[in-house]
Every structure is written in C-alpha cells, then in structure tokens.
Amino acid sequence: MPDSQSADAKSNVNRLNRIAGQVKGIGRMIEDDRYCIDVLTQIAAVKAALGKVESAVLKQHAACCVAEAIASGDEQEQRQKFIELVDLIEKRR
Numbered sequence: 001m002p003d004s005q006s007a008d009a010k011s012n013v014n015r016l017n018r019i020a021g022q023v024k025g026i027g028r029m030i031e032d033d034r035y036c037i038d039v040l041t042q043i044a045a046v047k048a049a050l051g052k053v054e055s056a057v058l059k060q061h062a063a064c065c066v067a068e069a070i071a072s073g074d075e076q077e078q079r080q081k082f083i084e085l086v087d088l089i090e091k092r093r
Contacts, residue, residue, distance in 0.1 A: 008060055012053050019049050058088075 026042045062085075069081040 005060065005064065008056065012056055015049060015053050015056075019046055019053070022046050022049070 022042065023046055026039060026046065029039050029042065066081045066085070069077045072078075
C-alpha cells in the first residue's frame with residue numbers, strides 16, 4: 001500500500017474511532033434521558049461523519065481499484081468495477 005493510501009487508511013480509522021465514541025456518547029445521552037433534539041442533533045452529526053468516511057473510501061476505490069481496472073485493459077475487470085459502483089449507488093437509494 002503506497003504511503004498516501006496508508007495515510008488515508010489511518011485517517012479513516014481515526015475518523016471511525018471518533019464516530020464510535022460519538023455513538024457511545026449518544027447511548028449515554030439516551031440513558032440519561034437527555035432532550036430528544038440534542039440526541040437527534042448528535043445522531044445527525046454521526047451520520048454526516050460516516051458520510052465523509054464513505055466518500056473518502058469511495059474516492060480511494062475510484063483512484064485505486066477502478067483506475068487499475070482501466071489501466072489493465074481487461075474489459076471484464078472494467079465491467080465488474082463499473083457494476084460494483086452501480087450496485088453501490090442503487091443500495092444507497
């Protein structure tokens with residue numbers, strides 16, 4: 001894994017660890033019967049943070065895996081990567 005990919009992976013893991021902490025905090029908020037709007041605000045923050053990680057991983061996939069498939073000249077591999085992306089987009093709907 002090249003250094004930039006390693007740095008990206010470390011950044012994503014750090015983000016996910018922060019998100020895990022936020023989720024635990026939301027659990028405590030619910031246990032403490034905190035105001036619903038405050039809980040919902042924190043849930044929205046977690047969803048946004050996960051969206052950023054998702055976007056980063058998708059960009060890395062396009063820059064690495066998809067680019068390698070294109071460079072390989074292997075039409076079947078290119079088609080497979082395209083199908084994976086289409087399937088992913090369909091699941092998000």
